[in-house]
Amino acid sequence: MLFDVASLPAIPYRLRMAFKESPLRALSWEAFRAMDAEAKAPLLNLNGRPYHALIAQQFDRPMLDRIGDLATKMRKIAKTRGGMKFLQDLLSEKRAMLYFAQPSTRTFLSFSAACQILGIQTAEVRDAHTSSEIKGESQEDSVRTFSSYFDMIVMRHPQGGFAERIAWMLSGTDRPVPVINAGSGKDQHPTQALLDIYTLQRSLEKRRGGLEGAKIAFVGDLLRGRTVRSLSLLLRHYAGVKQYFVAPESLQIGADILDKLAASGVEVEVTADFDAVLPEVDALYMTRIQDEWDQAGESRAIDTSRYYLRADHLQVLKPDAIIMHPLPRRHEIAPEVDADPRAKYWRQVRNGMWVRAVLIAMIFDRDREIDRYYEDLMS
Numbered sequence: 001m002l003f004d005v006a007s008l009p010a011i012p013y014r015l016r017m018a019f020k021e022s023p024l025r026a027l028s029w030e031a032f033r034a035m036d037a038e039a040k041a042p043l044l045n046l047n048g049r050p051y052h053a054l055i056a057q058q059f060d061r062p063m064l065d066r067i068g069d070l071a072t073k074m075r076k077i078a079k080t081r082g083g084m085k086f087l088q089d090l091l092s093e094k095r096a097m098l099y100f101a102q103p104s105t106r107t108f109l110s111f112s113a114a115c116q117i118l119g120i121q122t123a124e125v126r127d128a129h130t131s132s133e134i135k136g137e138s139q140e141d142s143v144r145t146f147s148s149y150f151d152m153i154v155m156r157h158p159q160g161g162f163a164e165r166i167a168w169m170l171s172g173t174d175r176p177v178p179v180i181n182a183g184s185g186k187d188q189h190p191t192q193a194l195l196d197i198y199t200l201q202r203s204l205e206k207r208r209g210g211l212e213g214a215k216i217a218f219v220g221d222l223l224r225g226r227t228v229r230s231l232s233l234l235l236r237h238y239a240g241v242k243q244y245f246v247a248p249e250s251l252q253i254g255a256d257i258l259d260k261l262a263a264s265g266v267e268v269e270v271t272a273d274f275d276a277v278l279p280e281v282d283a284l285y286m287t288r289i290q291d292e293w294d295q296a297g298e299s300r301a302i303d304t305s306r307y308y309l310r311a312d313h314l315q316v317l318k319p320d321a322i323i324m325h326p327l328p329r330r331h332e333i334a335p336e337v338d339a340d341p342r343a344k345y346w347r348q349v350r351n352g353m354w355v356r357a358v359l360i361a362m363i364f365d366r367d368r369e370i371d372r373y374y375e376d377l378m379s
Ligand code: NCD
Pocket: 106, 107, 183, 189, 192, 225, 226, 227, 287, 288, 326, 327, 328
């Protein structure tokens, strides 16, 4: 006998068969779109795991804890040659399409590296204009066509809600595939928020015993920065966290986010005074001005010079605080800050790769194999 049939994974299409029971398949686009994000969440998840990963609201606290636990295990497993071989076999029968219709190198490479860790083959669409879209094909038809070659789509798109639309559309077909939102317009960036939570948890665990009760300040373009919007929503799962939104008035956080935080009883401070907030916080989350969304260069009229972390600010920042940034950086943090042990933005990047690999393993229901490997060989 060439191979032992019993050792093969059970039924290859188990996941798809399970998803075919999803009530999402029966919903019209209008009905799905009109739903509250909280109501959408259970339609996107399957058995406590994400199937599509589209919005921060679909991740509850047990899922966040699970992702963190798995990321830590996976990092340790990947340190050995045997462990890396195990990981590279975990999803080696899968192919992923990285569909990035918006400039990206960081997030693109992060997903690409995450797929490599798991043995997933990838192909990319970076410029939708080189495809048949110029022949008049709709973007939806293009994605549906491309999806036939793949088992998963990672999608970044300038239009908020586009990834959701594609996930809904594919969900209704005979061959649904999971869709991961890698940044949608000015709206959400859920995988960045997952890696931010992991970074916050790990760093604050050592410094102050955890994320609960921490004071976290978001600084910069909060109106158009999607990473802040997603992270702010996830932080609702941590008791007693106070969120500060520090920005010039015209770039302040959207009322929709403030309403959601208020409804969850989160303590919030909205201010333009960066210097006053600095000594109070346990985590500082700096962001750049998102002027690619300008209609006519309006960002240039806004004085953002106050929202800059200088080296001398480090003296007023708590000794056990941390500094984060989703990157790319422009003029938000002086380069001299990089050497300070509180600077965690390079760590965030590395964490992102592991968290994304974990998310993909969870989507395909292979996460328990990681536990098993860890328990058998590592502990
Ligand atoms: C962010 C994004 O694309 O929203 N970048 C990223 O994914 N790390 C932040 C930004 O572009 O400012």
